[in-house]
Every structure is written in structure tokens, then in C-alpha cells.
Amino acid sequence: MSFELPPLPYPHEALEPHISRRTMELHHDQHHQKYIATLNDLIQGTPYAEATLDQIMRQTASRRSQHDHAIFNNAGQSWNHTFFWHSLSPDGGGAPPAPLADRIDNAFGSYDQFRERFAEVAGAHFGSGWAWLVLDGNKLVVTSTSDAQNPLVKGKVPLLTCDLWEHAYYLDYQNRREDFIAAFLDHLIDWQHVGMRLERAPQLEEVR
Numbered sequence: 001m002s003f004e005l006p007p008l009p010y011p012h013e014a015l016e017p018h019i020s021r022r023t024m025e026l027h028h029d030q031h032h033q034k035y036i037a038t039l040n041d042l043i044q045g046t047p048y049a050e051a052t053l054d055q056i057m058r059q060t061a062s063r064r065s066q067h068d069h070a071i072f073n074n075a076g077q078s079w080n081h082t083f084f085w086h087s088l089s090p091d092g093g094g095a096p097p098a099p100l101a102d103r104i105d106n107a108f109g110s111y112d113q114f115r116e117r118f119a120e121v122a123g124a125h126f127g128s129g130w131a132w133l134v135l136d137g138n139k140l141v142v143t144s145t146s147d148a149q150n151p152l153v154k155g156k157v158p159l160l161t162c163d164l165w166e167h168a169y170y171l172d173y174q175n176r177r178e179d180f181i182a183a184f185l186d187h188l189i190d191w192q193h194v195g196m197r198l199e200r201a202p203q204l205e206e207v208r
């Protein structure tokens, strides 16, 4: 089995002015595509060729060999990017609707405190990586991971992610990562997708 680049769930320009069409063309059509093409090359002729993306990530997470390490990185980046596209909506951002609002209030005190926590964790993350809202046991937690890492392989359920690699924001925001994170929080989060993930959390296996 070889993997294919999943189409964006909206047109390339749909997230403007917060993320430009050009950024989406490069990020989805070039960067995401390249991770998938590299993954396909790496798994060809190995037992991973028959596995799902989730299975590949779990099985290579300990990165026993350099080959496993490369497979993990490209599988992780393939998974994380697909999840990122679904974390975004042209009509997103701001406070979540009920009943998700209650879950956020209970976990963080208020939506404003959640927003502050997410901005702090994402802003403080050093280097390339991802900021996440995850379900850890029964608890909603904000965390970040480096490079291609994904909380899934640590037994947590990803609910939302923000790409912190420079390619995600450099064309539109240059070095102002905090402005990109603010745009993500205030205008782009697809809370409907987060709610759907949370509802299905016990059965979640696949990326969507």
C-alpha cells in the first residue's frame, strides 16, 4: 500500500487573510507531499508497506534503527499535517460552542485561560514542532512536541494541533510566531472537529 496526499478540506485561499494561498500551496502541495513521497519510498518492500499510518507511527516510535527513525519522522509528519488541516476552518477560532465550552472551562478555568495556556506553550516551544490539545486519560491538556513527534504514540488522544515549523508561518508572519499563534487561536481553530474527536475519543485510531 502506498499513501497519497489527502486533499485539503477547503480551497487553498480559504484561510486568508490569516494564512495565505501561497503558504498553503507550499505547505500542503510541497511539504506535506514530500513527507508522503519519502515515506512511500522508505516503506517499500518492508512490513510497513501493509500498515496504516497510525500503526507505522506506533511501531517505529522507539526508533530502533536509523531506517525506523526516518520512517517515523515521515509518517509522523504525514499524520500531523493531515490532522493540522482538519484542525483549521475558514470560520474557526475564538471560544468553542457548547458543550465543548464546558469541557474547556472545567479543564482550564475559562476559555481565556485556555487561550493563554496554548499561546504560552506554543510560543515557548523551541525549534520545530507542534502544539497540541490532547485528551490524557480523562483530562484535557495543552502540550507541545518536537520535530515529527505525536502524543498518540504516548497514549494520548490528539484533539487539535498547530504546526510550529517555520514553513507554516514564515511567508506570512516572518519571525512573528506569536502573531501566527494568535491568528490560529482567534480565527482558525475548527472546534467542530475538536468536538467530534472528543466524542469519538475511545475508538479513535485513524487520523480523521
Ligand code: FE
Pocket: 027, 031, 081, 163, 165, 167, 168
Ligand atoms: Fe508543516
